[in-house]
Amino acid sequence: MEQRRAGPEEEAGGDEAAEAGEAGCSPVAAAPEEPGGLVVPEGGPPARVIVHVDLDCFYAQVEMISNPELKGKPLELLEEFSPVVERLGFDENFVDLTEMVEKRLQQLQSDELSALTVSGHVYNNQYINLHDILHIRLLVGSQIAAEMREAMYNQLGLTGCAGVASNKLLAKLVSGVFKPNQQTVLLPESSQVLIQSLNHVKEMPGIGYKTAKRLEALGISSVYDLQTFSSKILEKELGISVAQRIQKLSFGEDNSPVTPSGPPQSFSEEDSFKKCSSEVEVKNKIEELLASLLNRVCQDGRKPHTIRLIIRRYSSENHCSRESRQCPIPSHIIQKLGTGNCDVITPMVDILMKLFRNMVNVKMPFHLTLLSVCLCNLKALNTSKKGTIDYYLTPSLSTTSRSGKRSFKMKDSHMED
DNA sequence: TGGGGTTAT
């Protein structure tokens, strides 16, 4: 059995039964029993075990360790536990533990099962029912979460919080309950208490600034307001998709999967400023942004096939609005991309300036407060011809490279590597 | 605030 990890965490589990309402799941009491005495839920959605890991003061920690390029490391590390890791910003990750938990449960003997303990806090100090399979699975999840935090501290020197629950929304909400360097598990019966603890719908992940404003206009401010608001009217006002999604959220329901992030889908650099109003200034800024972008993309190894320029025009209101123009990167430029970026920077700046003039009439006065360059549509090396005749006729790219036989030779001067 | 990212339409 796992020992409870050392640290400032309290004893978890309590003797008070949860007073929470039903968590939207089918009642556990009606479920049949397994030979081992476990109650298994019947039908219904597959019960998942999700962990949300939230690093404490990520930048401060990283800087203190004076390890500047530690960016993707937590994700590397978490992926060793399970490949299904979704990044949220720099310092938060979701991991779907469902499969791992199942595997561990299968290894467990029945005498070990009765001695199962939680790692960290139990939200709402809820009573743990070891005959409830949902509780059991979440406890195992809490132990895995503790191991993840332990590994993160031992191998990277980083501390953080974790929340374990049956979906991403609840895992994220519960991870912040006990704050620095602690973890909390949410048992299903307390999910209503957790979401009702929010003071405003704006605090619900998935409801951002705009949606919160629109809800406010409808007189919706608390989670309860949103739960009890007419679905029909909400659908009329926000559209069926958003309405249904956020109303589910208000009940603590979130079926969105943990989507493996993998490598980034784009690279961008931006610069904001008080004022930029001449073409020369724009060009200089763009050159700066592009230069550092090219370095980053070079490290990554993949090649971008699309380039985008984003601007923000000065305006007193409407602070967030941005405009963008994008275009494909010419293939002759893509090919030179890995090797010494000097010869690509000029043609790429030219492209960006064309995009700029497409957006901004430079004969008229303009006032920008932000410029951003984005390289996206990243593809692995030399897949530009994928799906084309050329691709399948090129030995180094098609099946012949796997068999090791080159049945014919190509004039592949334009191909690299 | 600023400098990243993502997805849906």
Next chain:
DNA sequence: ATAACCC
């Protein structure tokens, strides 16, 4: 291409 969302 825009408009949301997340940190």
